[in-house]
Amino acid sequence: xxxxxxxxxxxxxxxxxxxxxxxxxxxxxxxxxxxxxxxxxxxxxxxxxxxxxxxxxxxxxxxxxxxxxxxxxxxxxxxxxxxxxxxxxxxxxxxxxxxxxxxxxxxxxxxxxxxxxxxxxxxxxxxxxxxxxxxxxxxxxxxxxxxxxxxxxxxxxxxxxxxxxxxxxxxxxxxxxxxxxxxxxxxxxxxxxxxxxxxxxxxxxxxxxxxxxxxxxxxxxxxxxxxxxxxxxxxxxxxxxxxxxxxxxxxxxxxxxxxxxxxxxxxxxxxxxxxxxxxxxxxxxxxxxxxxxxxxxxxxxxxxxxxxxxxxxxxxxxxxxxxxxxxxxxxxxxxxxxxxxxxxxxxxxxx
Amino acid sequence: xxxxxxxxxxxxxxxxxxxxxxxxxxxxxxxxxxxxxxxxxxxxxxxxxxxxxxxxxxxxxxxxxxxxxxxxxxxxxxxxxxxxxxxxxxxxxxxxxxxxxxxxxxxxxxxxxxxxxxxxxxxxxxxxxxxxxxxxxxxxxxxxxxxxxxxxxxxxxxxxxxxxxxxxxxxxxxxxxxxxxxxxxxxxxxxxxxxxxxxxxxxxxxxxxxxxxxxxxxxxxxxxxxxxxxxxxxxxxxxxxxxxxxxxxxxxxxxxxxxxxxxxxxxxxxxxxxxxxxxxxxxxxxxxxxxxxxxxxxxxxxxxxxxxxxxxxxxxxxxxxxxxxxxxxxxxxx
Numbered sequence: 001x002x003x004x005x006x007x008x009x010x011x012x013x014x015x016x017x018x019x020x021x022x023x024x025x026x027x028x029x030x031x032x033x034x035x036x037x038x039x040x041x042x043x044x045x046x047x048x049x050x051x052x053x054x055x056x057x058x059x060x061x062x063x064x065x066x067x068x069x070x071x072x073x074x075x076x077x078x079x080x081x082x083x084x085x086x087x088x089x090x091x092x093x094x095x096x097x098x099x100x101x102x103x104x105x106x107x108x109x110x111x112x113x114x115x116x117x118x119x120x121x122x123x124x125x126x127x128x129x130x131x132x133x134x135x136x137x138x139x140x141x142x143x144x145x146x147x148x149x150x151x152x153x154x155x156x157x158x159x160x161x162x163x164x165x166x167x168x169x170x171x172x173x174x175x176x177x178x179x180x181x182x183x184x185x186x187x188x189x190x191x192x193x194x195x196x197x198x199x200x201x202x203x204x205x206x207x208x209x210x211x212x213x214x215x216x217x218x219x220x221x222x223x224x225x226x227x228x229x230x231x232x233x234x235x236x237x238x239x240x241x242x243x244x245x246x247x248x249x250x251x252x253x254x255x256x257x258x259x260x261x262x263x264x265x266x267x268x269x270x271x272x273x274x275x276x277x278x279x280x281x282x283x284x285x286x287x288x289x290x291x292x293x294x295x296x297x298x299x300x301x302x303x304x305x306x307x308x309x310x311x312x313x314x315x316x317x318x319x320x321x322x323x324x325x326x327x328x329x330x331x332x333x334x335x336x337x338x339x340x341x342x343x344x345x346x347x348x349x350x351x
Numbered sequence: 352x353x354x355x356x357x358x359x360x361x362x363x364x365x366x367x368x369x370x371x372x373x374x375x376x377x378x379x380x381x382x383x384x385x386x387x388x389x390x391x392x393x394x395x396x397x398x399x400x401x402x403x404x405x406x407x408x409x410x411x412x413x414x415x416x417x418x419x420x421x422x423x424x425x426x427x428x429x430x431x432x433x434x435x436x437x438x439x440x441x442x443x444x445x446x447x448x449x450x451x452x453x454x455x456x457x458x459x460x461x462x463x464x465x466x467x468x469x470x471x472x473x474x475x476x477x478x479x480x481x482x483x484x485x486x487x488x489x490x491x492x493x494x495x496x497x498x499x500x501x502x503x504x505x506x507x508x509x510x511x512x513x514x515x516x517x518x519x520x521x522x523x524x525x526x527x528x529x530x531x532x533x534x535x536x537x538x539x540x541x542x543x544x545x546x547x548x549x550x551x552x553x554x555x556x557x558x559x560x561x562x563x564x565x566x567x568x569x570x571x572x573x574x575x576x577x578x579x580x581x582x583x584x585x586x587x588x589x590x591x592x593x594x595x596x597x598x599x600x601x602x603x604x605x606x607x608x609x610x611x612x613x614x615x616x617x618x619x620x621x622x623x624x625x626x627x628x629x630x631x632x633x634x635x636x637x638x639x640x641x642x643x644x645x646x647x648x649x650x651x652x653x654x655x656x657x658x659x660x661x662x663x664x665x666x667x668x669x670x671x672x673x674x675x676x677x678x679x680x681x682x683x684x685x
Contacts, residue, residue: 056590062478091592099590104583109605109680122593136596172681188591198590 005196005228006032006055011069013054014296021065022296024050025252026304027319028069034195035226037219039239039260041275042249045293048232049100051249052200054079055230056097057087074195092123096189098199098218102181102206106173113169116188117141120149125193156187160217179210186218196228203238215242236279240264245328248272251293251304253319258329268325268336271305303333311335353684354677361670372662373425376655377418385649386410391434421655430659431652435644440656443641448660449531450520451630451637455622457534457553458560462618466565467604467611470572474580475599477573485569492566497625501559501632508555516552518634521545556633560625564618571614575607582606609680616672620665 008030014023025047032038040048053059055071055078071078073095076086091097099105107115121127121141126148134140157165160183173181182202189197199218203211219242222229233239239246240260247257248271256269267273274289291308294300302319306312315334322330323340330343388405389396396404405411409420424431430440473485509517516522526537526545534553537546579585580603588598630639638657645653677683 053590058586058590088592088594091590093592097587097590099583099587101583105587107584107588107602107606108682109609110602111681118593118597119591122597123591136594137600174682174685 003033004031005034005074006030006230007070007072008051008055009070009072011051011054011071012067013050013059013069014065014067015060015063016065017063020297023067023252023299024296025054025069026299027253028249029254029322030247030257032196032228032230035223035228036244037222037229037231037242039243039246040230040232040249041234041236041239041246043234043275043293045251046249047252048234048249049200050252052198052230052232055095055198057091089129092119093125093192094194095196095198096123096192096194098182098185098189098197098202100201100204102178102185105185106181108173110172111169112171112173112176112184116153116169116184116191117146117149119188120153120191121146123192124149124152152191153187156191157184159190159221160184160187162187178206179214182206182210182214183217186214186221190221190225190227193225194227196230197222199229199231201232201234203233203235211238212241218242236276248275251299252296253304254332255303255305256329256331256333258326258331262326262329266325266329266338268329268331268338268340269305269333270309270311270335270337273337354674357677357683358670358674361673365666365670368666369659369663370422372666373422373659374418376658376662377421378414380651380655380658381414381417383649383651385651387434387649387651390649425659430656433645433653434650435648435653440653443653444638444656444660446531447636447638447641450533450635451623451626451639452664453532453534454553454556454560454630454635454637455619455626457557458564458622459615459619461557461561462564462568462622463615465561466568467572467608469565470569470611471576471599471604471607473569474573474576477577485573489566489569492562492569495563497559497563498628498632500562501556501629504555504559505632515555518632520552520636521549522552523548525549556629556635559633560622560629563625564622567614567618568611572607572611575610576603579603579606605679609676612672612675612679616669619668620661623664624661 008028011025011028012023013025014021016022028047028051030038030040030051040051042048050059055073057078066079069079073090076090077083078087078090106112110118121139124145126145153169154165157168162168162180162183168176168180168184176184182205185202189199197218202218203214206214215238218229218231221227231239231243243260245257245259246263248255248269250271256263256267256272258266258268263272264276267276271289278287278289289308294304294307300306300317302317303309303312306316309316313335320332320334322332322343323336324343325331325336325338325340331340333340386401386405388408388410389401392401392404402411409417412420421431428441430444432438433440433443436443469485473482476482505517508515521533525533526542526549527540529536529539533549534546537543537549576599585598585603588602589595593602626635626637627639627642629635630637631643634640638660642654642657644650645657
């Protein structure tokens, strides 16, 4: 546990709305080690993006209500308002972001070059730490550093295989294709030399043919640099291709986390098993999971999968503690498909 | 190149638009039952004298002939002669145009300087006390009649406090005339006394004119910023830890300004026309006072000339807005 880069512990949050309190994340847990690629998997609406947004600090603040839990990135509490300055310094520098939709995630009225330069002006690894004294809008971009950054930018654009980078920087986002834009987002995520990249379904908006290329590129570049990647996806196939470890979420709860081989060979939570069984097979057979996600306004107590689970009993009305189904294979289920042993409680590990 | 194309295509439309304007204004002004010939001839003139004058002025011709002649004259820049000043209307208007343009531009500067930042603040702090206050103020700013506001300001700042001149454009003769814009002329000639005096005189009328415009801008900027603030690229910039001030005042505002600039164009036109009332109250020697006098004296051609010049300025400003658009929104060049 000492090499944990990012930990999410018992995170519970939701939004106040007209229909009451929507309890989106209910005791969500997640751990990431340095340099690993972790897939955060689940159906649409399971809270993957909310969790990613919480780490990045971009949840809509006016309706947000955090009911408990912590997000720690390398010793920094990412939810504590008292550490806002550290969080701001970390974001974009040590934790970067690859958005879901590269079409709308670049500012339409500035050139690509202007936007990359702005990123590097504030988030370059060559930027001295500490706040600058000049007012934000007048902060200079020292010439020497600008030149060094520029070199790195060109290098990186080559690495992500963007043709003719010089011309590309002069273009506006709408003049560039979706695949190229996502390569650009990857470049921008890598340029600040981060420890962690949060990639929120980075390929869903792209053509299937390009998806594999983009994911392969991301994996190679992240591995070369020892950057950890948290990849949220609903596509188990691509998670299998590029991830070291997978965490499955269901309706705002983590249900199972395992190394990728373990995960596909011995799915232990009934939800995971059903999720894997619902993958389309070569023969053309397809099975879904009957039922729907529970309402976030009135979720069932305990394990949220109980409403769709054929193994559910009274015991499921209390959230199961984490058990081990194998080395580093954590599952939270009262009726697991394989034998489990209670995991060492988290607190003792930390002590 | 694409920019030039856009500008040219707008310019091509300039003539037909202007023609439409002249057409409408000409016939409307002829609906008014006045007889310029009788006014000029005076109360004691005989019917025969009036008829002779009518023939001389071409007023006995059918309306379409009069219109044809007017347009033909207009093409050479001739707007006819004023019944009262007995000078060419074009000369009168051109002589007074700088005063009005100067006032309108000053009002525009105040309106933008006030409206845009307040709109941004209102949006960023939406539903806060500041936002609520600004929203109430901007609605009332729109509802206030400018002549009432003008007189209130005069009564308080000029009469009671004595801080500002009551009316006029400058005390004395003004700076040596080069462009007719006093601020510019006094700067060019280094005449600082005139510069400050002009500014001093301009303060109240400019503010009167600017307040409703600022109110409109607050509302439009607020709406624009709110629309942009939830877009994905702002989320991306926030997730990447860009400084909040930078995101708001550079990246969000630049996008929000696209719709605000359109509004600024329309506002400039309405300010120019709205100057009529404000100029009358402050006795500002611009187009507005000229228009008021012309109306009171049934000087049809002078009113026509005034309407056309307002129209030309309006069309010109909108052309300018289209050009500015190509600079702030690269997508228009696609």
